[in-house]
Amino acid sequence: MAVTHRPLLTKIALHLGLVPFLIFALFPFYHMALTSLKTDRELYDREAVPLLIRQGPTLEHYQKLLWDTGFLTWTKNSLLVTMLATTVSVIIGTIAAYALARLRFFGVNTFGTGIFVTYLVPTSLLFLPLAQVVHWLGLADSKWALVVTYPTFLVPFCTWLLMGYFRTVPKEVEECAMVDGATRLQALTRIVLPMAVPGLVCAVLFAFTLSWNEFIYALTFTSSSDEITASVGVTSELIRGDIYFWGGLMAGAMLASVPIVLLYVFFLDYYVSGLTAGAVK
Amino acid sequence: MAVGSVRVGSAVSRPGLRVREWLDHERFLGPAFVTPALVLIVLLVAYPFAMALYFATSNAFIGRPSHFIGIRNFVALWQSDSFRQTFQNAFVFTGASVALKLVLGITLALLLNQQLWFKRLIRGAVLLPWVIPTALSTLGWWWMFNSLYSVVNWSGIALGVMDPPGPNWLGQKYYAMTAVVTVNIWRGLPFFAITILAGLVSIPKELYEAAEADGAGPVARFWYVTLPMLKPVLAIVVLFSTIFTFSDFNIVYVLTHGGPINSTHLFATLARQVGLESGQIGQGAAISLYLFPVLVLVVWAQLKFVRRQVY
Numbered sequence: 279m280a281v282t283h284r285p286l287l288t289k290i291a292l293h294l295g296l297v298p299f300l301i302f303a304l305f306p307f308y309h310m311a312l313t314s315l316k317t318d319r320e321l322y323d324r325e326a327v328p329l330l331i332r333q334g335p336t337l338e339h340y341q342k343l344l345w346d347t348g349f350l351t352w353t354k355n356s357l358l359v360t361m362l363a364t365t366v367s368v369i370i371g372t373i374a375a376y377a378l379a380r381l382r383f384f385g386v387n388t389f390g391t392g393i394f395v396t397y398l399v400p401t402s403l404l405f406l407p408l409a410q411v412v413h414w415l416g417l418a419d420s421k422w423a424l425v426v427t428y429p430t431f432l433v434p435f436c437t438w439l440l441m442g443y444f445r446t447v448p449k450e451v452e453e454c455a456m457v458d459g460a461t462r463l464q465a466l467t468r469i470v471l472p473m474a475v476p477g478l479v480c481a482v483l484f485a486f487t488l489s490w491n492e493f494i495y496a497l498t499f500t501s502s503s504d505e506i507t508a509s510v511g512v513t514s515e516l517i518r519g520d521i522y523f524w525g526g527l528m529a530g531a532m533l534a535s536v537p538i539v540l541l542y543v544f545f546l547d548y549y550v551s552g553l554t555a556g557a558v559k
Numbered sequence: 560m561a562v563g564s565v566r567v568g569s570a571v572s573r574p575g576l577r578v579r580e581w582l583d584h585e586r587f588l589g590p591a592f593v594t595p596a597l598v599l600i601v602l603l604v605a606y607p608f609a610m611a612l613y614f615a616t617s618n619a620f621i622g623r624p625s626h627f628i629g630i631r632n633f634v635a636l637w638q639s640d641s642f643r644q645t646f647q648n649a650f651v652f653t654g655a656s657v658a659l660k661l662v663l664g665i666t667l668a669l670l671l672n673q674q675l676w677f678k679r680l681i682r683g684a685v686l687l688p689w690v691i692p693t694a695l696s697t698l699g700w701w702w703m704f705n706s707l708y709s710v711v712n713w714s715g716i717a718l719g720v721m722d723p724p725g726p727n728w729l730g731q732k733y734y735a736m737t738a739v740v741t742v743n744i745w746r747g748l749p750f751f752a753i754t755i756l757a758g759l760v761s762i763p764k765e766l767y768e769a770a771e772a773d774g775a776g777p778v779a780r781f782w783y784v785t786l787p788m789l790k791p792v793l794a795i796v797v798l799f800s801t802i803f804t805f806s807d808f809n810i811v812y813v814l815t816h817g818g819p820i821n822s823t824h825l826f827a828t829l830a831r832q833v834g835l836e837s838g839q840i841g842q843g844a845a846i847s848l849y850l851f852p853v854l855v856l857v858v859w860a861q862l863k864f865v866r867r868q869v870y
Binding site: 289292293295296299300302303304306307309310313321322324328329370371373374376377378381382383384385386389391392393394395396398399400401402403404405406407408409410411426427429430433434437462463487490491493494497498508509510512513524527528530531534535538539542543546549550553554 | 585586587588589590592593595596597599600602603604606607608610611614663667670671673674675676679681682683684685686687688689690691692693694695696698699700702703705707708710713714745748749750753754756757799802803805806807808809812813826827830831834835840843844847848850851854857858861862
């Protein structure tokens with residue numbers, strides 16, 4: 279009896295060991311969702327239990343957020359910037375990664391190291407001089423400044439990620455195609471890219487996530503309500519002078535995370551593999 | 560369809576054909592393919608970096624002509640209390656966060672590596688803090704640490720581990736540092752756990768079987784098989800995390816703005832405050848440049864120890 283029960287007990291103990299980690303990871307989201315759905319009366323009642331909704335959920339904070347603030351504009355800006363920056367970066371990253379993974383030419387190794395170094399440069403190192411460059415380009419306080427600057431961290435990332443995937447495509451397949459008369463470009467577009475689709479999906483997902491989540495450039499290069507992105511709008515414009523803004527603030531934080539959560543739910547496995555490919559490979 | 564379009568393409572443009580043959584040579588195609596990335600890096604990374612060096616050695620001020628002043632910005636920084644405090648904070652913050660993320664990350668990865676129910680769901684939950692925009696999730700933590708309505712304190716008091724009213728998390732020096740470190744761990748732990756998990760999975764089972772046959776218990780197996788085999792992965796994770804924790808901006812900016820009295824300022828947040836909010840771009844750039852030695856160190860270590868194994 280004891281022998282058959284032991285694995286089950288161990289298994290239960292293992293799951294119990296995970297519980298603190300899961301609470302740590304998820305509780306902030308639970309609390310944010312809860313706060314965004316509470317009435318102000320319950321929210322600021324110091325006798326109330328903060329872990330539950332007792333006086334009925336309300337969508338009042340969400341309604342105010344959508345109709346009385348610039349939230350929809352900020353989200354539109356975020357979508358525009360993210361989609362453009364992602365598209366441009368994945369294209370530039372794809373061809374650069376192919377060159378680094380497959381072609382031999384003057385300076386290829388130096389360039390590879392350069393990409394790797396750029397990949398590690400934190401955005402907070404260069405935001406001050408970049409603000410000046412943005413100003414010279416005539417893009418001060420414009421969302422286009424973000425479209426231009428986001429590729430500086432997206433391209434090295436995509437290149438690095440895709441290089442790993444391209445290396446896994448056997449050289450022979452490509453060589454076969456070229457022996458049969460395909461040019462290099464055809465070999466790339468018809469053979470290598472289709473075989474590296476999981477890598478491309480990964481690159482798009484991560485580029486999208488990284489630019490949607492970017493904060494310091496958006497905060498520095500844009501400021502007027504028509505140009506800012508969702509995370510800047512929520513963190514800077516929803517905080518009012520009085521203290522009764524928490525419901526709306528949490529509603530904003532929840533809604534502005536929705537696009538990423540949707541991608542995440544549908545492509546979880548890609549996130550896991552991309553995360554590990556970036557570092558382990 | 561495809562065949563037709565190819566034929567049309569080659570029939571129409573004879574010179575185009577020559578370009579295509581040209582592009583078939585690696586010597587030309589390679590540089591052509593890396594040019595867009597190269598232009599981008601030179602214009603928007605290398606050039607701003609040169610500007611950062613110039614700013615840092617000048618008395619640049621927003622909207623005013625500037626002059627070269629040598630290392631005077633750096634001297635001035637070392638004479639200011641806020642900078643010396645920031646310098647210390649950066650090391651405390653990075654050291655505490657990375658160490659705790661490493662220990663917790665290994666623990667979590669070992670747990671995730673077992674046979675679990677709802678494996679995918681658990682993994683998804685564990686990774687979630689890492690994908691949500693940090694600035695927004697930190698707002699949630701800001702509310703959780705609120706001085707009047709803190710749910711952390713409410714729970715602590717309810718469980719009997721805190722005396723009412725509980726600590727004023729963001730208003731007291733050491734508590735504020737604890738708070739920003741906690742949020743950094745919360746946000747960075749998934750990266751550690753998932754990457755270390757990938758490292759665990761790749762350790763050959765035979766090693767464990769051999770160790771078990773030699774009479775090694777679970778602790779000995781962890782110490783003499785798991786840890787040595789994980790070393791390369793741990794090195795990468797720690798190096799990556801060090802540079803990105805050291806240069807963190809979002810968490811401190813949203814949670815404490817560097818306060819109370821500079822006790823949580825990091826280089827990035829102080830650089831913004833000095834460089835933009837008070838307009839001294841020169842000094843702000845000098846503060847940002849303190850991130851550079853750490854970057855160099857990490858890059859050097861990566862190139863020397865880690866990438867050698869890749870090629």
